Amino acid sequence: DAGVIQSPRHEVTEMGQEVTLRCKPISGHDYLFWYRQTMMRGLELLIYFNNNVPIDDSGMPEDRFSAKMPNASFSTLKIQPSEPRDSAVYFCASRLRGGQAFFGQGTRLTVV
């Protein structure tokens, strides 16, 4: 397996624009997590899914953030409208129940 695949690797966008981050988890993993990493807050858990169903989205900062998992092999994190304070590295991770989390390479988002 190629591991967790995220796209794009880098995204630069203007304030107010919609941003969509994509993630393909490891095949067979039934848990998928979205994290945001900044110097100030470290690795923040935004939302996680089990068998494509959102379980806990209490970490999603605002209504501007939304996440979907339409099938077992694809998830998106959308920010609309984007703001400069959303600039961060966004990681997707997948795992089996009780197992280690495998992280994607991350998407570095810059909102100008």
Next chain:
Amino acid sequence: QQPVQSPQAVILREGEDAVINCSSSKALYSVHWYRQKHGEAPVFLMILLKGGEQKGHEKISASFNEKKQQSSLYLTASQLSYSGTYFCGTEKGSGGGADGLTFGKGTHLIIQP
């Protein structure tokens, strides 16, 4: 709630030892440890399950005291390759390994030759 890690940063000479601590205000099912190099994704080191478990990985080992809701990561005879940011991740006691994995803010470890 994020677990609390200490210290925030530590600078060592090659060959010295370090201890990184992780504590939670919630009952824990498991503790995960990861290391992240600059510009890369976090990489798994080990998982400890409740029950006072201890684990070892080369010269890196860890303990988990579920009563105190604390875990410690021990790095002995540190090598230059150990430099990076160490994160502990915790799962609450209710999920049986099926909760969201919440990470601390990390401990920055710098090893100097």
